[in-house]
Amino acid sequence: MGRAPCCDKANVKKGPWSPEEDSKLKEYIEKYGTGGNWIALPQKAGLKRCGKSCRLRWLNYLRPNIKHGEFSENEDKIICSLFASIGSRWSIIAAQLPGRTDNDIKNYWNTKLKKKLLGMSPNLLHHQKKLPSYNNNPPPLHQTPTSQSFSSLFSCSNNNYYTPFKSSFEPTSFLPILTNTTSLLETQDQTLFSSNYLMFGGDNQASCSSSDGSCTQISYGGREMKQQGMGFAQSYISSGLEDHNQKFMLGYGGGGGGDHNPTVCGEDNSSGYNFVGGDHQIQNPVVYDQLEDIKQLIITNGCNNNFLFDENKTHQQDQKLMYYYY
DNA sequence: AAGGCTCACAACCGCTTTTTA
DNA sequence: TTAAAAAGCGGTTGTGAGCCT
Known part of the structure; x- marks a missing residue:
């Protein structure tokens, strides 16, 4: 028997977040915190979303001090060096870059940085994952x-x-x-x-x-x-x-x-x-x-x-x- | 102008790890 | 001690924007 679903899949909204949903989530967390329970949060905040989805939205987009936009040269170097030594452990890499999320770095790596480096150092991409x-x-x-x-x-x-x-x-x-x-x-x-x-x-x-x-x-x-x-x-x-x-x-x-x-x-x-x-x-x-x-x-x-x-x-x-x- | 293609990125899925009862 | 629940994580997918033909 598999694990019970974390929410009622049929009754939760999926896809992009609307500004209204964002502000609901933001306001709720700023007022009450997460309470250590993401699963219960959407209902309390009046959102028709899965708790996991709320968590992700908060962590990757809404929480304070998130940096958006271009990565600096220095950030590039840090990502490359860490990727080279530890592989795609994005959360650990993200911990070295204040304001950046693992998702952000992962996307940046997959879409830009990897290509940028391909011609420079083929070995870099042959790292071992672990x-x-x-x-x-x-x-x-x-x-x-x-x-x-x-x-x-x-x-x-x-x-x-x-x-x-x-x-x-x-x-x-x-x-x-x-x-x-x-x-x-x-x-x-x-x-x-x-x-x-x-x-x-x-x-x-x-x-x-x-x-x-x-x-x-x-x-x-x-x-x-x-x-x-x-x-x-x-x-x-x-x-x-x-x-x-x-x-x-x-x-x-x-x-x-x-x-x-x-x-x-x-x-x-x-x-x-x-x-x-x-x-x-x-x-x-x-x-x-x-x-x-x-x-x-x-x-x-x-x-x-x-x-x-x-x-x-x-x-x-x-x-x-x-x-x-x- | 329309269709196809590429790219970036947000979000989802499912597996693993940690926490809790 | 154990099993279920919750959280964490990384791979993958979906979607919209922009560009090209």
């Missing part, structure tokens, strides 16, 4: 994509935080690949180290820092980067830029002096490779629930300067995640 779930079977390393510069993706803000998704870089997906740095180190795989990835270090594991304080990698630019990894650390303990507010900081790999215990980052003198973040001494399996949390972190905060991190929910010491850009 992140692949590799669980404990990450793809073999030889599948690692080739290097691609991150420099256009990340820009440095005034307060030494990096802000991803600001430029025209269009990664096609986040792909979680490895769960601990040890296996990464053991591979000594030049391809991997010279590729693009995001890595999340554990507590007090600075990523991309150098213990000699040179810290040139955080100021981005001015030096040649042999490697394009990006790392996050909850506190930036080894660079003299400790962040007591526990903001997540993003740094650039390819450090100066090479770092040491417990974080492997910067330039590793023994291997000659550069890498970022993580703890090579501790092997813990990733709790894969965290993948969603990290994804959410990126999605939610990807366009902000400060990477706020809900420690209780999203972070446990010694658990590391790596995302691979390709």
Whole structure:
């Protein structure tokens, strides 16, 4: 047996909303709110509409501060970047664009933006709808994509935080690949180290820092980067830029002096490779629930300067995640 | 002027997720 | 704990406006 219909389909009006209906709905909600029950609302408001229809009309059109009209260049970039990394999760994308609705963005993407970009970056349209779930079977390393510069993706803000998704870089997906740095180190795989990835270090594991304080990698630019990894650390303990507010900081790999215990980052003198973040001494399996949390972190905060991190929910010491850009 | 076509966008449909009793 | 209801979400469709022939 199927679900009972939410309303009497035969007696509800469908199709475009009239100005009278709009004002009825608007007035009612402004006066009484939704009461947390859209199904009952139309009757109370004197509308012959389905509750779902009312909800949609309110959310997409009538509620205050809805932006209509042209999308700005900056909005375009944000949409493209987020679409590239998370796919068609319109509500999440909309959350990054104040005043825009998911429906609005979806329509804009389908009618204009997609076409605009088609000629520019075919890969963008080949994104995966959802992140692949590799669980404990990450793809073999030889599948690692080739290097691609991150420099256009990340820009440095005034307060030494990096802000991803600001430029025209269009990664096609986040792909979680490895769960601990040890296996990464053991591979000594030049391809991997010279590729693009995001890595999340554990507590007090600075990523991309150098213990000699040179810290040139955080100021981005001015030096040649042999490697394009990006790392996050909850506190930036080894660079003299400790962040007591526990903001997540993003740094650039390819450090100066090479770092040491417990974080492997910067330039590793023994291997000659550069890498970022993580703890090579501790092997813990990733709790894969965290993948969603990290994804959410990126999605939610990807366009902000400060990477706020809900420690209780999203972070446990010694658990590391790596995302691979390709 | 009329018909056909394309495009943009509002709205709907149905599935999934969350909430509630 | 569970099932039903409600809300959320994304894909799809319907419709009107504008353009072209």
